[in-house]
Amino acid sequence: MRHHLAQHEQRRQNTLLLSLAVAIVASFAFSDFLTRTPLGIATFWPANALLAVGLMVLNPPRRIALVGVSIVFHLMIDFLVGDHVGKALLYTSVDILQAFAVWLVAKRFWGGTPRVRTMRQLALLAALAVPITFASALICASFLALGYGMPFLDSLWEWFMCGALGMAVVLPAVLVLIDAEHRRSFHRSLIERITLLASVALLTVACFHPEGIGTPFMIYPLAMLASFRLGARGAAQVSLIVACVAVPFMVQGTQSAFQLEWGAADETRLIQVFVTLLFGTSLAAGLALAQQERLKRLLLRREQLTRAARGRAMAATEAKTEFLATMSHEIRTPLNSVLGFAQLLAARNDLPPDARRQVNLIDSAGGALLTVVNDILDFSRVEAGQVELALQPTSAATLLRDTAAIMAPEARAKGLILNVEVIDPIEALHDLDEVRLRQVLLNLLNNAVKFTEAGRIDTRLIVEPGDHEDRLRFEIADTGAGIAVDRQTLLFQRFSQVDSSASRTYGGAGLGLAISRALVELMGGKIGVDSVPGRGSCFWIEVAAPVAEPLAVTEQRAPVAPSAARILLVDDHPMNREIGVALLVLAGCKVDIAENGQQAVDAAAVGEYDMILMDIHMPLMDGLAATRAIRALPSPASKVPIIAMSADALPQQVERCYAAGMVDHIAKPIQREVLYAKVERWLTAPTRID
Structure with missing residues (x-):
């Protein structure tokens, strides 16, 4: 994985070096051949900004290579346009030093490669680059005035404006173009991108050509449209296109695009200001839209993470619920036998005193264990937020x-x-x-x-x-x-x-x-x-x-004394049946048994029972299905109170019992007092069966 990432980074560095080197050489030729003023100073100089970007994003070996390319081609093109050796060396030295100064100052403020993602970062980059540009212009103008007798103020102003235009437009524009964050935004079709950028180029030609329409402010709406559709990268591309097309026409043309009776120098300043304002306006819109896009992606990502976390939490909750249900059932089932038989033994009159004491100790210890189990399960449900009120x-x-x-x-x-x-x-x-x-x-x-x-x-x-x-x-x-x-x-x-x-x-x-x-x-x-x-x-x-308001009573049955009650006990476990029958017989009830839900339905259909105690987990037909089947029987069999008597004691399990048609729930292990209280309640009180 690391080797793959290293290879990817090497390819990226090589691509950046080649692209910047070609751009710098092309910018030398463009500026010196197409935008030079009568003083021999270019109107638009993007090379320094391109070199500064290269120093910011390339590793040391490739920085050295890029600086070497810049020096060689700078001198070569200066000689081709007729500069003396002294001027060529002066221009080259000042430009290289300016690029290095911008790089070092930006590195100090950003701690690395600058990022242009907000208007604040754009303003900060301009605030750092402009003073350095003015200092380099001051140095160059001084040498030109002293060594070649050129007018100091004119040289200072032209040098500063050409360098400032390059730094203010090209430096942030190139940083935007190579920023991966901006590349991820505003994905448009290739046809749309080419159409918008070509339209801007054609409109710029039409506005700045000497025989054109002469209304350059018509470019603004199209530039803003490109910013809205293509984002910050679109704004940067539009600004570079306008600068590269407009400046040569203004310098080489014979007619003012602004239709003003100004001198050539004034028109040059005007086009420099126009390009700068166009760039600032369109990039501001592009950055604002890009920031909204980033926030939208961030919110979407957080929503996805939240959804995934919610899914994991729900899965964990379901797994925990299933675990609690299984553990509750598996612990309560053997406890039912322990406590049930202990209570039956304690009720016998033929036990010697020491045996009775030992049985009571078993019952007491089992009861304590049941309390601990109930507390742990209840607390787990409360902690998991699984408890809901049923008013x-x-x-x-x-x-x-x-x-x-x-x-x-x-x-x-x-x-x-x-x-x-x-x-x-x-x-x-x-x-x-x-x-x-x-x-x-x-x-x-x-x-x-x-x-x-x-x-x-x-x-x-x-x-x-x-x-x-x-x-x-x-x-x-x-x-x-x-x-x-x-x-x-x-x-x-x-x-x-x-x-x-x-x-x-x-x-x-x-x-x-x-x-x-x-x-x-x-x-x-x-x-x-x-x-x-x-x-x-x-x-x-x-x-x-x-x-x-009290619930409507659909039918009332005459109270039945517990000692005369006929009860159907339904359970597939022999020990549970033995315990239940014994406890109910001790209370004077007459008890029939069924081993599964189907037997319970058959018995309820032909017998006249006062109550049915129903287990849940049984073969052939479970207790819930049996309850629904009994409720579907003709009256009066369908109106018999059915009480769940099961080791399923979680709230959602109890709720399923009520939903099936049961009227109450007794959790295993069966506690004699609870069993008697429930039986007495539903036998002696008027019964409502909804």
């Missing part, structure tokens, strides 16, 4: 009571009093994400039970009506050890615990409260804690929610 009409009071009911057995096992208080003067439904709010409340209640050894836990809901939204404040107060003020700021940080020492009493990943804060903030609410060491803690949540 629906919700009774905040019922939500709090149901959540407390889930935690009540644990609280009773520790001898704690769990109290629920609701202060709700309007008793209305609110637009809330029931699942996410329950998750936060469960986390706070779980912590309260976990960190309270004796006393009570008070849960409270306070609803304050507002004009547009009501303020809902949930409070979970305990009589635990309390939290020191300096440790309270750590509570809602990820992987942070009040006691992070190696000898701490309680375990955990330190993610629960961080997840809770993220979810509450996603709801537009606030979460905090008030605590006094030794007197307990009060965690609170405040959310604003509008009053919601």
Whole structure:
């Protein structure tokens, strides 16, 4: 690769050397043969600017070669036009020194090859070159006056004007032409470029020919058109064409193109000013358009990079989601057996005390592992921005009571009093994400039970009506050890615990409260804690929610007592079926089983079930397809509440369950209290099937 780049650079340098050498030799002949005034000084001298460009862009060996070519052909052409040896040496020396001075000064200011891409850079280049041109004119005019008796002021003025015109027009024009950035802009067809440039040349001939139309300002519109169509390179080419055509006609012609009764010297100055103004105007337009083109390309490039980065981010997010879904399912499935059989063993009355203690330890350790797994998965989803709120009409009071009911057995096992208080003067439904709010409340209640050894836990809901939204404040107060003020700021940080020492009493990943804060903030609410060491803690949540209209009830079923319920349990895993049946039988339910979705549809069609507990991943027909098939059955079979009971616990997976026609979701591993609470809720409450 490096060798290829080196070869490319060598070819580029050789091309530049050859092009500049030919241009310099041609400019010597053009200026000396076609534009010399009666004083023997050219009207337009681009050679110095071309040599300065060569010094800027060529490497040292090629610079030496270009300087050598310039010296040899400068002297040769000076002799051909009749200059004495002294004049030829003077002209050649001054011109070479001028080119070197411009190169060194530009190198000092730019630190390398100058770039002409803005009007500021164009003005800076002219400001650097013009004083050097004046200094060289002063030196040359002094020698001509002292050595050859030529008029000092006339020589000074003519030398300065011819050099300044070359530096002001040719130097920036050539830098624009060789700049790769300008070559990438304004790609036009070859026919259009040739047509525009040829039109400018013909119009210039028509305007400046002694027998022409004599209105050179007609060139301006065409020059501006070329600038708009071809950019800065077009403006540079137009200016060089006009200068190379107009100057010889003005010097050699017998009629003023401007139709003025001026002398030859005045007409020469006028054409020099005209070419300079034309160049400045057209190049300014070309540079402005080129800058817009660069910005457009930059924006397009950034848009492409942003699109590519967004695509990579979306792919990474999808891969992460898929990974989370797979890991969640694979971890929860074996945990379901561990916790399920541990709960079944704990419910037996024939266990010896030491075996019961060991089973309880298994259940406790499994529950702790499940909490860590849930926290890690939830936190990953929050960090990835994959959590979206699903607002629906919700009774905040019922939500709090149901959540407390889930935690009540644990609280009773520790001898704690769990109290629920609701202060709700309007008793209305609110637009809330029931699942996410329950998750936060469960986390706070779980912590309260976990960190309270004796006393009570008070849960409270306070609803304050507002004009547009009501303020809902949930409070979970305990009589635990309390939290020191300096440790309270750590509570809602990820992987942070009040006691992070190696000898701490309680375990955990330190993610629960961080997840809770993220979810509450996603709801537009606030979460905090008030605590006094030794007197307990009060965690609170405040959310604003509008009053919601209740959903239409299409059919109501008579409440069924759990002990008399007929339930269809659908699961392809034998251990999961055994655990589910055992837990439901303990609650007094009558249970039938199905091993796949097709069996579930067949059983639902002929049986009269009060509820169906449906797994998702099954052979022949999965749980989602089975649910849709059951919903398509004739009533009343189609109205049976179907609850997902699956290790698919990610929000988008749960949402698919609701979309298929299920009314609720129980995540595996099955927790007995959660299972009983869900079953009781959908058996004893009026059921809505949309």
